[in-house]
Amino acid sequence: xxxxxxxxxxxxxxHILNAAAQLLPSVLAMLVIFIFTxxxxxxxxxxxxxxxxxxxLDRRLREWGVAPVSSDSWASPTKLLTRIxxxxxxxxxxxxxxxxxxxxxASAIDLRILEYAPRLLVAFAMFAIAVGIxxxxxxxxxxGAVNMGMQSARLIALGARWLVVLLGAAIALDxxxxxxxxxxxxxxxxxxxxxxxxxLAVGLGAKDLVARSLQRRFPDAGSVEAxxxxxxxxxxIHHV
Amino acid sequence: MSATSTGLSAVAESRAGGEILIALExxxxxSATDSAAAIRARLSERFSGCNATVxxxxxGTDPALVDPADAPDVPPAAPTLAGAAIAGQPSVLRTVxxxxxxxxxRAAALLSAAHDESLDWLGHLFQPILEADFDFVSPSYxxxxxxxxxxxxxxxxxxxxxxxxxxxxxxxxxxxxxVTLARSLxxxxxxxxxxxxxxxxxxxVGSILAGACRACQAWLGRWxxxxxxxxxxxxxxxxxxxxxxxxxERHAERWQRVEGSEPVPTFGQGAALxxxxxxxxxxxxxxxxxLGLRELESLWGLVLPPATLLALRRAAxxxxxxxxxxxxxxxRIVYDFAVAYSVRAVERxxxxxxxxxxxxxxxxxxxxxxxxxxADGTEERVxxxxxxxxxxxxxxxxxxxxxxxxxx
Numbered sequence: 001x002x003x004x005x006x007x008x009x010x011x012x013x014x015h016i017l018n019a020a021a022q023l024l025p026s027v028l029a030m031l032v033i034f035i036f037t038x039x040x041x042x043x044x045x046x047x048x049x050x051x052x053x054x055x056x057l058d059r060r061l062r063e064w065g066v067a068p069v070s071s072d073s074w075a076s077p078t079k080l081l082t083r084i085x086x087x088x089x090x091x092x093x094x095x096x097x098x099x100x101x102x103x104x105x106a107s108a109i110d111l112r113i114l115e116y117a118p119r120l121l122v123a124f125a126m127f128a129i130a131v132g133i134x135x136x137x138x139x140x141x142x143x144g145a146v147n148m149g150m151q152s153a154r155l156i157a158l159g160a161r162w163l164v165v166l167l168g169a170a171i172a173l174d175x176x177x178x179x180x181x182x183x184x185x186x187x188x189x190x191x192x193x194x195x196x197x198x199x200l201a202v203g204l205g206a207k208d209l210v211a212r213s214l215q216r217r218f219p220d221a222g223s224v225e226a227x228x229x230x231x232x233x234x235x236x237i238h239h240v
Numbered sequence: 241m242s243a244t245s246t247g248l249s250a251v252a253e254s255r256a257g258g259e260i261l262i263a264l265e266x267x268x269x270x271s272a273t274d275s276a277a278a279i280r281a282r283l284s285e286r287f288s289g290c291n292a293t294v295x296x297x298x299x300g301t302d303p304a305l306v307d308p309a310d311a312p313d314v315p316p317a318a319p320t321l322a323g324a325a326i327a328g329q330p331s332v333l334r335t336v337x338x339x340x341x342x343x344x345x346r347a348a349a350l351l352s353a354a355h356d357e358s359l360d361w362l363g364h365l366f367q368p369i370l371e372a373d374f375d376f377v378s379p380s381y382x383x384x385x386x387x388x389x390x391x392x393x394x395x396x397x398x399x400x401x402x403x404x405x406x407x408x409x410x411x412x413x414x415x416x417x418x419v420t421l422a423r424s425l426x427x428x429x430x431x432x433x434x435x436x437x438x439x440x441x442x443x444x445v446g447s448i449l450a451g452a453c454r455a456c457q458a459w460l461g462r463w464x465x466x467x468x469x470x471x472x473x474x475x476x477x478x479x480x481x482x483x484x485x486x487x488x489e490r491h492a493e494r495w496q497r498v499e500g501s502e503p504v505p506t507f508g509q510g511a512a513l514x515x516x517x518x519x520x521x522x523x524x525x526x527x528x529x530x531l532g533l534r535e536l537e538s539l540w541g542l543v544l545p546p547a548t549l550l551a552l553r554r555a556a557x558x559x560x561x562x563x564x565x566x567x568x569x570x571x572r573i574v575y576d577f578a579v580a581y582s583v584r585a586v587e588r589x590x591x592x593x594x595x596x597x598x599x600x601x602x603x604x605x606x607x608x609x610x611x612x613x614x615a616d617g618t619e620e621r622v623x624x625x626x627x628x629x630x631x632x633x634x635x636x637x638x639x640x641x642x643x644x645x646x647x648x
Binding site for chain 1: 476535
């Protein structure tokens with residue numbers, strides 16, 4: 001009985017050791033990949049940081065109103081980009097390392113993740129760019145609307161901002177393959193809604209301005225009802 | 241304004257020899273030929289020893305000077321001198337400078353049109369160069385009180401306080417200069433370093449005022465620009481004021497050492513035009529200011545110190561018909577925006593266009609002040625504004641040196 005148990009035990013140990021011996025090169029390879037990935041991630045982080053500093057990215061994005069002006073350098077665009085690039089390379093390296101283990105489950109997961117990661121990254125980048133553009137558009141529209149004397153300038157600017165954000169989100173989701181036909185449909189409904197709201201805002205907030213503008217363009221058309229004001233809304237001032 | 245007329249009749253006429261080069265702004269062939277003939281005739285009558293050459297500028301990617309007979313049938317839509325720098329096209333001014341240098345012309349001028357024939361405007365323009373050894377003549381024009389408002393509100397007081405010279409209308413697109421100045425301007429590195437900007441009116445006047453050359457101004461009669469459609473205030477602000485903020489950057493070392501201001505020699509008689517109908521809609525100006533404060537205050541917070549924002553809030557809280565931006569606050573605002581332009585606190589076009597409601601707020605008060613005044617009274621009002629710009633220059637210098645410190 002004892003001999004039998006001992007044989008089974010030794011067989012098991014031998015089996016485990018054999019399996020471990022077979023796995024050891026893969027583990028070593030995985031560790032090498034991890035170390036290499038870590039070095040690569042640090043290098044990428046350094047390159048991205050230098051590139052951002054060279055392009056004065058923080059200053060430019062603050063100037064355009066894309067990034068908020070704050071003394072908190074922890075949340076600066078450069079820091080954000082360096083962190084994202086570092087962790088992206090590290091995570092990709094991790095999945096690549098796990099795929100070396102050659103276990104069926106790990107391989108299947110890794111394959112799907114590695115296949116999906118680039119699309120996800122591009123979609124994320126698209127959305128981030130759209131958010132940045134949306135802020136620039138918002139500020140430009142706000143200044144323009146204020147200078148045109150539109151009382152609902154803020155509303156119009158917000159509408160323009162969300163239009164761009166939505167457009168970016170729809171493109172990003174479509175690229176990432178999320179939601180299939182639901183995304184374009186939802187986007188269409190939301191986009192149409194915002195355009196309608198903007199049209200109302202412009203119509204209600206600047207109807208006088210629009211009427212005057214139409215009357216100037218089509219002086220013979222008597223159907224446009226314009227307020228009884230002068231041609232030039234700012235009065236008789238020539239700025240130049 | 242009653243300008244000082246500097247008589248130079250005693251100067252020997254024998255000095256007025258050599259060639260005068262005139263570059264006329266592009267016009268259609270017929271009017272260019274007529275204007276050229278009239279200018280030549282008047283110049284030969286006025287400066288008998290001189291040989292006048294009149295050429296027409298062609299705008300576009302490769303500006304050139306051509307004989308009036310070769311001018312295009314249809315004139316270009318955009319003005320050549322002012323337009324060239326903005327569009328990033330090669331400067332017409334450079335072409336004129338090079339031509340003056342090549343010909344060795346004693347005096348050269350870039351003109352946009354023929355002026356009031358009842359005046360000796362060509363004499364006023366060239367006499368200082370040909371007979372009094374001036375290097376640069378800046379033309380000024382008689383205009384209505386509410387015309388050229390950007391010049392009154394910003395450019396004239398700012399340029400005067402920066403460079404200490406009272407050049408009344410430094411924003412014009414016309415100029416006359418000596419060949420010495422032409423050669424000196426051509427030697428400037430800005431043509432190579434900043435070709436899209438070099439040659440603009442602000443660059444030209446800034447270079448001259450910051451340099452050592454002798455400058456004067458000449459009143460050429462009524463403004464030749466005509467009563468075209470009024471340009472939108474925000475576009476005009478970005479187009480006119482932006483280059484002057486750029487000049488502040490370029491000559492920062494120079495203007496920080498200047499204190500006060502002195503008159504420049506003036507030729508001809510200048511004054512604002514009287515009899516103007518005052519139909520300015522001040523309520524619209526006030527509404528524009530209030531709307532701007534409500535919607536753009538957060539953006540202005542990146543540019544203006546808290547004390548100025550508080551002053552603006554108080555101004556906007558005044559009863560209807562009373563809201564206005566006072567002169568000292570306005571002077572500080574202009575300096576603050578110049579600093580923000582320099583440090584790029586906000587994208588430059590956005591920054592300049594966001595200044596519009598503040599400008600309207602100041603214009604509203606100015607219109608109210610001068611509504612019942614005559615030309616001399618209006619000029620006194622402008623003098624008061626210029627005084628504030630000069631007094632607040634210390635503030636401007638402090639903000640320029642320490643832009644992060646809102647309470648110098």
